[in-house]
Amino acid sequence: MTLSGARNCGRRSTSIILSGRYVSLLRKGAGRQILFLHGYMSKKESFYYQTACFSRLGFECVAPDFPGFGGSAAIDSAWSVGDYADWLADFVAAAQLNNPHIIAHSFGARVAFKALARSNFADRLVITGGAGLVKPRSAAYMRKVRAYRAVKRIAPSFAERHFGSAEYRALPPIMRASYKKIVNEDLSGCAAGIKNKTLLIYGRDDTVTPPAQEGETFSKLIADSQLKIMDGGHFCFCEHPEEFNCAALAFLNGG
Secondary structure (H helix, E strand, O other): OEEEEEEEEEEEEEEEEEEEEEEEEEEOOOOOEEEEEOOOOOOHHHHHHHHHHHHOEEEEEEEOOOOOOOOOOOOOOOOOOHHHHHHHHHHHHHHHOOOOOEEOOOHHHHHHHHHHHHHOOOOOEEEEEEOOOOOOHHHHHHHHHHHHHHHHHHOOHHHHHEEEEEEEHHOOOOHHHHHHHHHHOOHHHHHHOOOOOEEEEEOOOOOOOOOHHHHHHHHOOOOEEEEEOOOOOOOHHHHOOHHHHHHHHHOOOEE
């Protein structure tokens, strides 16, 4: 493992070579550590408002790009949630994180749940727009799946270009295969094993991980948890950063 760093307007941009793979991250501030885990098809900069705030309030903010995202190196095989959890354990050791708090968004919550179920290396946990449930598929969804499979047998290239969301179609083939593994793993069991004090924050208008589904379910599964529903959607922490930061800060400081 090698580490390099540079300062830019008070922010330390650092990179780690971890198991031969380049990892881009931000480190900012000094004090109690907070590890930020971004969502799928996102990157560390999504936490700009949080790292800017908490780094001025006695925290060291550490925000990596997961492999395959942002400035980090691409993955060379279809990673599962478990693979990302393995990587996270290695990253925590390489970055010398000692019992950090975690703030995780969406896919980042999947990785946190999986990793913490294996080894509780963190203190308090803030989950926003947390994903990890495999919900019943609607009849319309299943019709689309059957159509996709039928077309793929005849014209696989056409199927890949015309089925799925625009975001999904924009992914490289390896990332598509990884995405399928990730979204089809139910992490209810991992969430039920979480022992950390946990704050769940969901946007009232979140249609990706609706608070009445993911929020309520994880609130029941995680024993020592509290659920906050605030204004905004799946990126409520970006849309209403002051409200989010105040709630997270109070919780991390023992509230």
